[in-house]
Amino acid sequence: MNHVVVRVRRRPPAELVERLAPFGVATVHEAMGRRGLMRPYMRSIKPGARMCGPAVTVLSQPGDNLMLHAAVEQCGPGDVLVVTTTSPSTDGMFGELLASSLRSRGVVGLVIEAGVRDVAELNAMDFPVWSRAVSAQGTVKATPGSVNVPVVAAGVQVRPADLVVADDDGVVIVPAGELGATVEASARREELEVEKRAKLVAGTLGLDLYGLRDQLAALGVRYVDEGQDR
Secondary structure: OOEEOOOOOOOOOOHHHHHHOOHHHHHHHHOOOOOEEEOOOEEEOOOOOOEEEEEEEEEEOEEHHHHHHHHHHHOOOOOOEEEEEEOOOOOOEEEEHHHHHHHOOOEEEEEEEEEEEEEHHHHHHOEEEEEEEEEOOOOOOOOOOOEEOEEEOEEEOOOOOOOEEEEEEEEEOOHHHHHHHHHHHHHHHHHHHHHHHHHHOOOOOOHHHHHHHHHHHHOOOOOOOOOOOO
């Protein structure tokens, strides 16, 4: 296997990234046809955190954070570092010192399909992290990997410069080539949800709002009064 550090210079249009940022993970996931959502074990270490930015990807060996250090040099303002390992790992591969290094480059957060440590310090410095685990298990810096290559992280393919959106609902990946369409679809979905929310607050039932009574009847669901033969 070749081990490479790819210097990626392409960036998604800043205006589209800015427009995508306000939308939540659930909205973006639904807007893309329910695609791109990482597995639910990827959780934020700090409730209420959120981020949006293009990916710098890392493929690392379990228990070895050498390539995370190599990746720092390839990061720029607004980026999100996305890390996975060649086989499952929960070792604490990332902590306060690496976060300080990434922060100096303008990185907005981390998604790592492995473990992190120094959680109190990471939260105190307000560095957003979504991880598979929290673990004080130490790591080494001894084994080669790759930076800025396509990876599969928590069940989703991530390419360099794909968009990462993360909040309390999880992490979703927007392919770079679908960014514009996803922004427009997310905006339409938000507008529809505003209308639906107003109707539900006013007392309209979801059964009527979504036309589900016919669906229930088609599935053979009947309404009966208590005591009536079922």
